Amino acid sequence: xxxxALIYIILLLIVxxxxxxxxxxxxxRQSTGDNFMNPVYPSSMPDPTVIRAHDGYFYxxxxxxxxxxxxxxxxxxxTWNLIGTAFTSDTRPAFEPxxxxxxxxxxxxxxxxxxxxxxxVWGGEWTCGIGVAVSDKPExxxxxxxxxxxxxxxxxxxxxxxxxxxxxxxxxxxxxxFHGIYVIELSDDGLTVKDGAEKRLIAGTAYEGTCIFKKDDxxxxxxxxxxxxxxxxxxxxxxxxxxxxxxxxxxxxxGNSMSNNHHEVLIxxxxxxxxxxxxxxxxxxxxxxxxxxxxxxxxxxxRGRVLMLDEVQWKNxxxxxxxxxxxxxxxxxxx
Numbered sequence: 001x002x003x004x005a006l007i008y009i010i011l012l013l014i015v016x017x018x019x020x021x022x023x024x025x026x027x028x029r030q031s032t033g034d035n036f037m038n039p040v041y042p043s044s045m046p047d048p049t050v051i052r053a054h055d056g057y058f059y060x061x062x063x064x065x066x067x068x069x070x071x072x073x074x075x076x077x078x079t080w081n082l083i084g085t086a087f088t089s090d091t092r093p094a095f096e097p098x099x100x101x102x103x104x105x106x107x108x109x110x111x112x113x114x115x116x117x118x119x120x121v122w123g124g125e126w127t128c129g130i131g132v133a134v135s136d137k138p139e140x141x142x143x144x145x146x147x148x149x150x151x152x153x154x155x156x157x158x159x160x161x162x163x164x165x166x167x168x169x170x171x172x173x174x175x176x177x178f179h180g181i182y183v184i185e186l187s188d189d190g191l192t193v194k195d196g197a198e199k200r201l202i203a204g205t206a207y208e209g210t211c212i213f214k215k216d217d218x219x220x221x222x223x224x225x226x227x228x229x230x231x232x233x234x235x236x237x238x239x240x241x242x243x244x245x246x247x248x249x250x251x252x253x254x255g256n257s258m259s260n261n262h263h264e265v266l267i268x269x270x271x272x273x274x275x276x277x278x279x280x281x282x283x284x285x286x287x288x289x290x291x292x293x294x295x296x297x298x299x300x301x302x303r304g305r306v307l308m309l310d311e312v313q314w315k316n317x318x319x320x321x322x323x324x325x326x327x328x329x330x331x332x333x334x335x
Contacts (some may be wrong), residue, residue, distance in 0.1 A: 025081040036078040036309065036332050038273070039296070044304020045070065046228075046295045047103040047161075047209065047278045050077075051113070051138065059138040060280070060293070061086060061104045061115065065304055068092050069101050069117070071139060077283065077291060077309055077333050086115060086133065086142040093119055093131050095147045103161045103209065103278065106138075109171070109190045113138050116173065118160035119147070125158040126151045130175055132191055145191050148173070154199060156182055161278075163210045164190065167246050177208035181223065181258075183247065202248050206261035207239070209278040213290075218242045220319060221250045221258065222266065222292075224277030232302050234275025238294060239263040240319055253318065265324055267292075267310065272299055273326040282312060285333040290314070296326055309333075 027043040044065040052058050060072040060080065069086035086104070087093070093101060102118040113135045120128030129150030133142040151159040158177040164186075165172055171186040173193075181203035185194045203210075207223040214220075220242045226235035241250035241258040249257050256262035267276045273296040280293040290312040295305035310327050312319045321327075 028079055028081045034332055035329050037329050038308050038310075038327055039298060039306035040078050040293075040309045041072065041080045041307035042298070042301070043306065045072065045307040046305040048280045048293045048295065048307060049104050049106045050280045050283065050293055051106045051108065052283070053108075053113075053138040055138075057138075058283075059106065060307075061106050062295075062307075063102045063104075064100055069104060069115075069142075072307075073139070076335050077293070080307065083139055086135075086140050087144070088141070091141065091144060093117065093133070093144045093146070095131060095150070096120060096124065096128060099124070099128070105162045105164055107164045107190070109164075112136065113142075114164070114190055115142055116148075116162035116164055118162065120158075120160055125179075129153070129159055130162045130173070134191070148186075148193055154184075156180065156199065161208050161210060163212065165212055165246070172246070174202065174210045174212065176203075176210065178205055180205055181207055181210050181221075200247060201259070203241070203250060203258040204261040206263075207258070211279055211281060212246070213282040215290075215314070216317070218244060218317060219246050219250075221248075222279055222282075223263075224279070225261075225263070226275075226277070228275060228277060228305075230275075232274055232297055232299055234297050235269075236275040236277030236296075237265055237269070238267040238277050238279050238292075240266045242318070264318065266312075266319060267294065267321050268325055269296070270325045272328060273297065273308065274299065275305065276308065276326050283333075285335055287334045289333065290319075291333050292321070 046063040072080040074080045096119040099119040105116040131147040133144045135142040157179040163174040185197040209224040211222045243250040252262045275297040
């Protein structure tokens with residue numbers, strides 16, 4: 001038995017070294033046929049944010065379970081390869097001593113790739129904050145431009161989970177984690193809070209991980225509720241509400257307000273995946289289908305939060321995922 005185990009370990013090392021030598025990611029799931037299987041990246045990649053760059057590839061950034069903020073690349077949202085990190089140990093943000101870089105948000109602003117990020121330690125809800133970094137290329141390297149604000153400076157406990165959006169030529173940052181979802185206007189370059197800007201409360205205390213998507217006549221506020229980080233006991237659930245105005249009020253189907261913690265469930269857990277939340281931006285493929293990336297805990301291998309992909313369908317002005325739960329297998333996007 002010992003000899004067999006030793007042979008297996010040697011073979012595994014050969015495969016891993018071969019993958020590294022050929023610049024491939026041993027965690028990449030190679031897609032075949034017309035379908036894909038979840039998870040699309042079976043290593044921990046929490047709180048994903050994604051952008052389609054000018055080279056046609058998708059670039060994804062995540063909470064640093066891979067230190068210094070991992071960057072994945074894909075041509076189809078299904079097969080992902082780890083290509084590097086946004087920062088190094090020397091260039092990583094440092095305004096929160098010993099803080100982790102959480103829940104980034106990637107954007108293209110003024111000819112630059114602009115990465116908003118949270119920086120926090122567990123329990124540091126009044127010292128955590130949101131910063132910003134820039135790069136000429138989606139693969140980095142990113143140069144940190146420092147913090148936008150900390151919780152104790154802006155008066156919002158647990159100021160993490162940034163989301164950037166433009167509206168009417170103005171630039172806004174939404175943020176918040178279980179102490180209200182807020183928004184504030186940014187400067188023209190998106191790198192600082194606009195002089196004189198005041199924060200506005202948008203949604204209630206049940207949510208974090210905001211993402212807003214405009215479709216037809218409505219703005220859809222996607223967020224997460226429940227617990228993110230308790231392994232197979234995680235209750236994270238992706239939810240949604242909608243509004244005719246970017247700044248709300250956001251409502252559920254019955255007209256109840258997200259300010260009072262009412263919402264519609266988009267994705268909940270099942271027998272295989274739990275903790276289904278903190279979604280990315282909504283991506284539209286060439287067939288006008290819309291897609292969502294998010295993380296979940298895989299009960300088969302519950303270490304970390306793996307990367308998931310699902311199609312967001314629409315009916316009567318509302319988004320839904322089939323069965324309101326994470327899929328095991330689905331038709332691939334078209335790009």
